[in-house]
Amino acid sequence: MRLKTGTPGWTAQADVVIVGSGVAGLTTALQVRAKGLTVLLVTKARVDEGSTKWAQGGIAAALGPGDTPKEHEEDTLIAGAGLCDVAAVKVLVAQGPEAVRRLIARGAVFDREATGEISLTREGGHHRNRILHAGGDATGAEVSRALLAAVTEDAGIEVVEHALVLDAIKDAQGRVCGVTLHVIGQGSRGGVGRALGRAVVLATGGLGQVYAQTTNPAVATGDGVGVALRAGARVADLEFVQFHPTVMWLGPTARGQQPLISEAVRGEGAFLVDDAGERFMRDVHPLADLAPRDVVAKAIMRKMLDTHRPHVWLDGRGIDNWQERFPTIYASCASYGVNPSRDLIPVAPAAHYASGGARVDLNGRTSVPGLYACGETACTGVHGANRLASNSLLEGLVFAARIADDLAENLPTPGEPVSNTSKEVLLIPSVRDQISASMTQGAGVLRTAKSLGHTGSDLRRLGTQASSEPCVEAWEATNLHLVARAIVEVATIREETRGSHWREDFPQTSPEWQKRILLALDGNGGWSHTFELVPDA
Numbered sequence: 001m002r003l004k005t006g007t008p009g010w011t012a013q014a015d016v017v018i019v020g021s022g023v024a025g026l027t028t029a030l031q032v033r034a035k036g037l038t039v040l041l042v043t044k045a046r047v048d049e050g051s052t053k054w055a056q057g058g059i060a061a062a063l064g065p066g067d068t069p070k071e072h073e074e075d076t077l078i079a080g081a082g083l084c085d086v087a088a089v090k091v092l093v094a095q096g097p098e099a100v101r102r103l104i105a106r107g108a109v110f111d112r113e114a115t116g117e118i119s120l121t122r123e124g125g126h127h128r129n130r131i132l133h134a135g136g137d138a139t140g141a142e143v144s145r146a147l148l149a150a151v152t153e154d155a156g157i158e159v160v161e162h163a164l165v166l167d168a169i170k171d172a173q174g175r176v177c178g179v180t181l182h183v184i185g186q187g188s189r190g191g192v193g194r195a196l197g198r199a200v201v202l203a204t205g206g207l208g209q210v211y212a213q214t215t216n217p218a219v220a221t222g223d224g225v226g227v228a229l230r231a232g233a234r235v236a237d238l239e240f241v242q243f244h245p246t247v248m249w250l251g252p253t254a255r256g257q258q259p260l261i262s263e264a265v266r267g268e269g270a271f272l273v274d275d276a277g278e279r280f281m282r283d284v285h286p287l288a289d290l291a292p293r294d295v296v297a298k299a300i301m302r303k304m305l306d307t308h309r310p311h312v313w314l315d316g317r318g319i320d321n322w323q324e325r326f327p328t329i330y331a332s333c334a335s336y337g338v339n340p341s342r343d344l345i346p347v348a349p350a351a352h353y354a355s356g357g358a359r360v361d362l363n364g365r366t367s368v369p370g371l372y373a374c375g376e377t378a379c380t381g382v383h384g385a386n387r388l389a390s391n392s393l394l395e396g397l398v399f400a401a402r403i404a405d406d407l408a409e410n411l412p413t414p415g416e417p418v419s420n421t422s423k424e425v426l427l428i429p430s431v432r433d434q435i436s437a438s439m440t441q442g443a444g445v446l447r448t449a450k451s452l453g454h455t456g457s458d459l460r461r462l463g464t465q466a467s468s469e470p471c472v473e474a475w476e477a478t479n480l481h482l483v484a485r486a487i488v489e490v491a492t493i494r495e496e497t498r499g500s501h502w503r504e505d506f507p508q509t510s511p512e513w514q515k516r517i518l519l520a521l522d523g524n525g526g527w528s529h530t531f532e533l534v535p536d537a
């Protein structure tokens with residue numbers, strides 16, 4: 001299966017092709033360059049688009065006095081609800097501090113205490129203050145700024161913006177040796193072309209746009225998972241879409257990216273209340289408002305269902321330095337007429353983070369030779385059934401470096417590209433809104449076999465709305481459709497409740513389900529799945 005497109009009219013080449021310019025793509029580019037290899041980095045919108053620049057809370061790393069990678073590991077494993085890949089978690093927490101120091105050496109400036117020490121805060125699920133932040137609540141913007149500045153200075157990294165990657169290209173041995181892509185407004189490189197390299201790294205971020213309300217920006221349409229699936233790669237943990245508990249509620253018709261109220265606000269003392277002003281998290285979990293995200297999101301949904309209200313409230317009136325500590329969130333609230341130092345903030349859960357993605361090993365390799373994945377597009381297994389707050393920027397930093405190390409040692413030498421004669425697919429752009437509405441309705445925070453069945457049949461119907469007019473909107477809609485089908489497939493298979501997967505018809509966590517579901521496309525566009533057992537930590 002491949003996306004319908006025109007015949008490629010141009011070719012570009014480098015040692016390594018990297019797709020995406022968030023923390024994962026940019027860090028991989030810099031690390032690969034440090035090995036003396038050339039990089040072609042292609043990205044579908046402006047170079048700073050993507051989730052990275054929106055990250056607020058920060059980056060988790062065991063850097064504080066008394067903190068250890070072991071304690072960070074324990075908190076990560078608890079949040080992951082029995083499905084973390086322990087080897088990957090050990091790599092994340094052990095190599096995290098060094099990866100953060102590298103980022104600082106590249107120019108990222110984090111907030112510091114008056115003593116000069118890096119200021120560390122706490123977020124849900126962490127038992128210690130270990131979250132570095134920048135500009136108060138503008139950590140992602142600073143990470144993006146610093147990495148982009150370093151990439152721009154490096155003549156060995158060519159960046160092509162407005163370049164939407166469509167599909168992987170393979171050689172006769174089935175090894176990935178490039179991608180097809182569509183570039184808007186690049187002169188001789190405009191239209192559909194080929195970017196060839198000795199390896200391809202997918203770093204296309206998340207898939208939040210598959211739901212009607214999300215914290216993710218418009219570019220987060222799951223393209224990398226689509227490319228990986230169509231290339232024959234296995235994906236895993238796609239049922240574990242994390243819904244952030246505290247996303248500002250903007251009314252019943254709000255769609256697309258919604259403003260996030262970072263967990264760090266609760267870390268600084270804010271708490272949830274219902275319409276009656278009752279704090280309801282104290283009875284739910286020992287960490288109360290700072291319980292892991294899935295626990296908080298579920299408690300909010302339960303409260304919303306019980307009270308028949310579309311949201312609950314976040315009370316942050318006790319935080320006395322709002323404008324200084326959380327300037328971005330303060331401004332965002334103010335733009336909707338809410339003054340968080342005086343008013344309660346209406347909040348409800350919204351799609352936030354894909355814990356799953358293209359299944360990779362500890363060096364970022366997918367199951368298809370020559371194809372790597374990094375960042376939110378990848379499933380390293382570090383998040384298990386639920387990501388611990390602020391572990392995702394860290395994952396991008398750590399695994400990007402490991403991919404570069406692997407490429408330096410094992411850079412493949414692929415053969416000539418062969419043409420892809422598989423079936424072409426393309427859906428009309430207008431299916432996008434119907435996909436996201438149906439996914440929120442049937443495959444969102446709450447799921448049952450029945451609700452998933454309804455969404456599955458909506459998706460089958462929408463899958464017949466073929467288009468003959470290739471364009472960015474149609475390619476994105478087709479990727480969203482494939483990713484939505486994949487989520488519904490695995491969410492239906494997993495008959496238990498665990499982490500961010502909440503099956504109302506199977507409300508318990510079952511030891512039988514301590515395994516991950518690996519999903520792949522078969523030759524006819526259907527699914528095949530296998531299981532990967534996850535040993536006890």
Ligand SMILES: Cc1cc2nc3c(=O)[nH]c(=O)nc-3n(C[C@H](O)[C@H](O)[C@H](O)COP(=O)(O)OP(=O)(O)OC[C@H]3O[C@@H](n4cnc5c(N)ncnc54)[C@H](O)[C@@H]3O)c2cc1C
Pocket residue numbers: 019020021022023024025042043044045047048049050051052053054055056057058059060139140163164165166203204205206215216217219220221223224260352353374375376377389390391392393394396
């Ligand atoms: C509001 C918000 C707050 C968050 N806060 C935190 C936090 O405090 N701490 C934390 O650790 N994590 C946080 N996260 C999660 C974290 O920001 C992301 O998981 C992380 O930035 C993902 O990085 P990435 O490089 O994988 O993807 P992204 O930063 O999303 O970058 C993906 C890139 O791929 C490009 N792309 C997509 N499709 C294609 C295609 N077909 N062809 C070419 N290019 C393509 C995009 O344009 C973009 O450049 C937050 C996320 C959001 C949305």
